[in-house]
Each structure stands twice: as structure tokens, then as C-alpha cells.
Amino acid sequence: MHQPPPGPIARLRSLRYVELHTPAFTEAADFYEEVWGLRTVESDTGARWLRGTGDEHHVLHLTERERVGLGRIAFAVATPAEVDEAGRRLEARSIVPVFGPGPLEQAGGGYGLRFTDPEGRLIEISAQVEAVVPRGRDGAVPVGVTHAVLNTTDIDAAVAFYCDVLGLRVSDWSEHQMAFLRCNADHHCIAFNQAEWTSLNHVAYEMTSVDHFMRGLGRLRHHGITPQWGPGRHGPGNNTFSYFTDPSGLVCEYTSEVAQIVEDAWIARVWRRVPDLSDLWGTAGPPSKEIRCHMAGSPDPGPLAPVDAQEATA
Ligand SMILES: [Fe+2]
Structure with missing residues (x-):
């Protein structure tokens, strides 16, 4: 049958x-x-x-x-x-x-x-994961995690798997370099970036509004930490962005105001990768070599790979 x-x-x-x-x-x-x-x-x-x-x-x-x-x-x-x-x-x-x-x-x-x-x-x-009592959204601190960008060696295969198996939908492409996938009204919860090896590109944390986002940058500045790329606003997703590197060398992002998708009305488009569209405000300029390097990371065979396999990719 x-x-x-x-x-x-x-x-x-x-x-x-x-x-x-x-x-x-x-x-x-x-x-x-x-x-x-x-x-x-x-x-x-x-x-x-x-x-x-x-x-x-x-x-x-x-x-x-x-x-x-x-x-x-x-x-x-x-x-x-x-x-x-x-x-x-x-x-x-x-x-x-x-x-x-x-x-x-x-x-x-x-x-x-x-x-x-x-x-x-x-x-x-x-x-049925235990919930916690919300703390209120007044602080210039993250509400939660809102997206992860993943470096993949085969963006078409990755998008196919996450759409076919996990039911994500493609919201937009950035040429054939990045694909933005959603699971709810947020423009993306996962994005794939075509890369030389598999690794984590970055994890983004949601700030309540662009005002909270900017106040968050101000708080980091008081800690002596300035963005390695940003602040700015991306074209695909229309979200604000500011990228930092954590003490592990992994990239973390403050973001806000990601586009909200009407599921049955949205038509995915392919964005050209030009400065005007990756930095709508024109405030961020191109990403530094340093942050690009951190976003590429090192080859990550996954948490279940044998240790010697991890060594082989080191
Ligand atoms: Fe991001």
C-alpha cells in the first residue's frame, strides 16, 4: 500500500x-x-x-x-x-x-x-513545562529568547527538514544565503545561514519595545560593553538588532519589534543583500570582521557526537 x-x-x-x-x-x-x-x-x-x-x-x-x-x-x-x-x-x-x-x-x-x-x-x-510568574515588562531586560540563527552547510536541506518535519514556514529569504522560518506570528524563530560548517550563528533575546532595547544598550554601556554590530534595524523581519559576544565567544543579540505575520496573507519574498536592506536605519554600517568571525564560530558536530569526532573538527 x-x-x-x-x-x-x-x-x-x-x-x-x-x-x-x-x-x-x-x-x-x-x-x-x-x-x-x-x-x-x-x-x-x-x-x-x-x-x-x-x-x-x-x-x-x-x-x-x-x-x-x-x-x-x-x-x-x-x-x-x-x-x-x-x-x-x-x-x-x-x-x-x-x-x-x-x-x-x-x-x-x-x-x-x-x-x-x-x-x-x-x-x-x-x-506542560512548569511556567513561572511573569516579572513585568518594564525593565530593560529580555522577555525571553525569540530566535536562533543556525549556520548550515546545506541551506536547502535544512529548510526542507525544518519545514517538512517540524512544520515551520518560510517567511523570507535573503538571497540564497539566509532563510527565515516561523512557527507563530513572529517573522522568524529560526533562521538558517549558508556557511562553511555547522555551528550556532547567534541567539536573539526579545526586548519589549525599541525603547527597552535602547535602554538595554545603555545598561550594557554602563558595564563597559558596546555593540559589535548595531544598533540597527534589519530589512527581513524588520526587527531592531544589536549584537554582542558572550564570554564563551558566542554571539547574543538584543532585538525588538519583529514583524508580525498574518499566516494566510503573508507572501515570502527574496531580499537582496545590500547595505540599505540589512541596515534600514543606516546606523549600523557593515558588520565588523570580528563579529562575522564570532558568528561563523567553530565547527559544531552536535552535543551527541562522540568526543573524538568533536576533536576531529577542532
Ligand atoms: Fe538575529
Whole structure:
């Protein structure tokens, strides 16, 4: 019998959190707590979970590891039943979860599953994660994590996987260099950047408004930290941007006012990569060689790759 191709495994609601691996654990944890504006919700030896002002239990999970890299990307789904259904649909695609479906024995708990994408990134989807009481949005600190940009060696394959399997939709392309994908009304929660190797390009944190965004830059300035690229406003997504490097050498971004998509009315376009469109205000200028280097990072075989495989790419 001919089997129709299974649809996406689930309807992803949002990007919950990102896990980062860092050899500079103490410095990174201090940076995100004392400078960046997140707050610790739980800590353990070599692990820290930090929240924003929103209701997500944590938006950043820092883990001490010998090599810097992306630990995982976690998405929300609505119900445990959807997690179970995602497990069945992964099976239909011959993708074997590395965990679950089952209860998540970790900070925030919940019910979820984990699997890897074709480039070795670990993806977690979860429901019923413990929420925290929102702190109010007046502070010039992040609400939560809003997107991650991923360097890929095959942008077409990456976009196909995240659309076909995870149900993301393409909001825009930046020539054939970047693809912006959404899971809800935000213009993008994941973007892929065609690159020489697989790695994390950057993680972006949502500021409530452009005013909060600018006040956040002011607070960083008082800590002696100035943006390595920005402030500015991007064409694709129309979001403001300011890029910094954390103590691990990973790039973090303050952003605000990302375009809101009307699902059935949006037509994806291909943006030309010209300065006028990557820097709408004309305030940022071109990215420095230094920030471009940090965005390229080093080859990341993924958190489940054997240690010797990681050495081989070092
Ligand atoms: Fe970004």
C-alpha cells in the first residue's frame, strides 16, 4: 500500500529555550545574569537555568563543557498528546527519538521528546513545562529568547527538514544565503545561514519595545560593553538588532519589534543583500570582521557526537 508522506510532526507554538555549552561557564553565567539581564531559576554543578521576564520557566540553559557549542533547541507544543503524536510521526519518518516521548527529568519538568536534525543539532519539543510568574515588562531586560540563527552547510536541506518535519514556514529569504522560518506570528524563530560548517550563528533575546532595547544598550554601556554590530534595524523581519559576544565567544543579540505575520496573507519574498536592506536605519554600517568571525564560530558536530569526532573538527 502506498503510504502518504506524513505531515509535520507537531504544531510548534514557540521557541522555549536554547541550551549552550561553554568552557567559560562561570564567566558566561555571570554575564547573562549580571549584565545581560536574565535571572537564575535553578543551578547545579556546571549547569544554570536562567529566565527572562516572561512566563517561560527558563530561556537559557548553560552547561559546562570542554567545547563551546549549541546544546539544544527547545520548542513548545500544546499538549502531551501532541508529543506522543510527534513520536509516532517521527517513527513514520524513520527518525528515532534519542529520548521519549516521556516525562522530562530536568529543570522545569514537562513531557517531551528529543531527536537530532540532519546536522546533529539536538531538538526538544515539550508540553506542560512548569511556567513561572511573569516579572513585568518594564525593565530593560529580555522577555525571553525569540530566535536562533543556525549556520548550515546545506541551506536547502535544512529548510526542507525544518519545514517538512517540524512544520515551520518560510517567511523570507535573503538571497540564497539566509532563510527565515516561523512557527507563530513572529517573522522568524529560526533562521538558517549558508556557511562553511555547522555551528550556532547567534541567539536573539526579545526586548519589549525599541525603547527597552535602547535602554538595554545603555545598561550594557554602563558595564563597559558596546555593540559589535548595531544598533540597527534589519530589512527581513524588520526587527531592531544589536549584537554582542558572550564570554564563551558566542554571539547574543538584543532585538525588538519583529514583524508580525498574518499566516494566510503573508507572501515570502527574496531580499537582496545590500547595505540599505540589512541596515534600514543606516546606523549600523557593515558588520565588523570580528563579529562575522564570532558568528561563523567553530565547527559544531552536535552535543551527541562522540568526543573524538568533536576533536576531529577542532
Ligand atoms: Fe538575529
